[in-house]
Amino acid sequence: MFSEKKTFHIIGGGLAGLSAAKFIRKKHQKARIIIYEAASHLGGRCFSFYDEKLQRNIDNATHAVLGANKEVKKLLGKEKFFSKIFLLKDKQIHSRFWQEIPFLLLSIFNTAPQKIAKSLLISTACKLFPFLPPQRKFYFSQGNLSAKLIEPLAGFADEIKTGWVLQKISKQENKITTLKFNHQDVKLGANDIVISALDAKQYQLIFGGPQFDFNPIINIYFRTSVPLTLPNNIPFLGTPDNLADWIFINQDIVAVTISDSQNIQLKDEELARRIWQEIRAVNGLTPAFLPPYRVMRHQRATICQDEKNQALRPTSAQTSYQNLFICGDWTMKNYPCCLEAAIKSAQRIIKEI
Ligand SMILES: Cc1cc2nc3c(=O)[nH]c(=O)nc-3n(C[C@H](O)[C@H](O)[C@H](O)COP(=O)(O)OP(=O)(O)OC[C@H]3O[C@@H](n4cnc5c(N)ncnc54)[C@H](O)[C@@H]3O)c2cc1C
Structure with a gap:
């Protein structure tokens, strides 16, 4: 039949x-x-694309993934994951992530930590528990998301x-x-x-x-004349004291992510200058000149993950x-x-x- x-x-x-x-x-x-x-x-x-201004493949937004994300890990392959999360606090680089929980929550939920829905915090904490070293390994995209x-x-x-x-x-x-x-x-x-x-x-x-509220993210990419390094040659750094949240190094491309960026009113060039100063300061240098950059503003990067939106x-x-x-x-x-x-x-x- x-x-x-x-x-x-x-x-x-x-x-x-x-x-x-x-x-x-x-x-x-x-x-x-x-x-x-x-x-x-x-x-x-x-996704990734070829950026004419920077003349490099870049991602529409640098994506970071924890080793705890098992499904993404299956697609990427576990050898892609770096070993530790590095943070810069009070001019010291360290890996004591538990000292910066609010900063990490902001990065994970793209929502101000004090606003994140409690049920979502609890369910996520349960999934991450006991947060052993392999789960804390970190990947970031390097123009290769697609x-x-x-x-x-x-x-x-x-x-x-x-x-x-x-x-x-x-x-x-x-x-x-x-x-x-x-x-x-x-x-x-x-x-x-x-x-x-x-x-x-x-x-x-x-x-x-239902109609959701959304939170934005800003990504900024710089193309440097020579590959930039961070102290101790680390590939990425969380900077809770700065306007930039995360700095990622991929040869001559330096990518920056700013989560929940709705309060940032600066125009592209002003923002790029300010962030470039922060990047140079990590290495104790003053900015000589602003390299070519691309600012990408994602107005609806994720839904706002507060109580109201979580309920929807x-x-x-x-x-x-x-x-x-x-x-x-x-x-x-x-x-x-x-x-x-x-x-x-x-x-x-x-x-x-
Ligand atoms: C700036 C930024 C940074 C991020 N950083 C991270 C990170 O570090 N780590 C992480 O894990 N996640 C991150 N995310 C979140 C991650 O990108 C999303 O969770 C994920 O890509 C969502 O995938 P999706 O398929 O659910 O939705 P989407 O990727 O939004 O897919 C929806 C699709 O529907 C298509 N579409 C829309 N309307 C129509 C229509 N009318 N007809 C046909 N097609 C339509 C769209 O074009 C799109 O392709 C980030 C997101 C942004 C924006």
């Missing part, structure tokens, strides 16, 4: 959408999987349609019947499943649901539509919004479909 082949329509080609394709392929080998991505590239908030995390996942879908923007849906009772894209409408078969791997803002606009996060991948499931970093209520949460959310879909 003829039975219609099931198609999984994944909306959004970020890490969550691509991971969903991978997990679905493992479970439903014969299913058809299509990813629709609005941008011209895959990866969402996590190559390391995104491209290896692209092969799991049968078709990837970039430049396809989902604009609306049609529904009948509790089922979605048509996906309306900028290019054309896609009518759903009776067995088809839709997976939203959208960010929280786009999900709300298209499917409805879903507890399951199933939605009120029978044929719609959700994934994405913001959908994993008990995780900080990060790469690990994006992958975990895709894994959860498989359990719930």
Whole structure:
């Protein structure tokens, strides 16, 4: 008897959408999987590109990952992880991370430490406990986010349609019947499943649901004339006393991350100058001149992870539509919004479909 082949329509080609394709392929080998991505590239908030000004491959945002993030570690390979977290406090470099817990919480949750939802703090602490040395190992992206995390996942879908923007849906009772894209409408078969791997803002606009608040992150990249080093040749440094939170060295590219950056009013050049001064001061030097730089401001880097927004996060991948499931970093209520949460959310879909 003829039975219609099931198609999984994944909306959004970020890490969550691509991971969903991978997990679905493992479970439903014969299913058809299509990813629709609005941008011209895959990866969402996590991709690399060639920057014409710096003439180097850079990441749209330097991503840092702890060894405790097992799913990301599987994709990266554990040899990619450095040994320790280094911090600069009162002009001394040390590895006593427990002395800077509020600073680390700000980096993990992209939310002022005093505002972070208590339930989220507890669930994250339980996942990290006992935080042994292998869990504390640290990775940061070096212009290779796409190559390391995104491209290896692209092969799991049968078709990837970039430049396809989902604009609306049609529904009948509790089922979605048509996906309306900028290019054309896609009518759903009776067995088809839709997976939203959208960010929280786009999900709300298209499917409805709660409105989240977002926190920004600023990333700044400098290209130096000769490769810069940090004291003791360490590759990255947390600087809680500075405007820059983290400084990462990748040969002649120095990358800086500033979390929860909404209070920073400085224009690009002023900000770059100030941060460059801080970087030079770490080595006890005064800044000679400002090297070429790129400032990237991500207004909706993550949802704000305070009590109000935590209460809005879903507890399951199933939605009120029978044929719609959700994934994405913001959908994993008990995780900080990060790469690990994006992958975990895709894994959860498989359990719930
Ligand atoms: C500046 C910055 C720094 C970060 N630093 C870290 C870090 O150090 N460590 C870490 O683990 N995480 C970090 N993150 C978070 C991490 O990037 C995200 O958690 C992760 O990439 C989320 O993946 P996602 O697939 O859930 O969402 P997204 O990557 O947002 O994917 C959603 C996709 O949906 C697409 N889309 C949107 N609207 C439509 C539409 N209408 N139709 C079709 N497609 C659509 C988007 O283009 C996008 O590709 C950072 C994020 C930012 C922005």
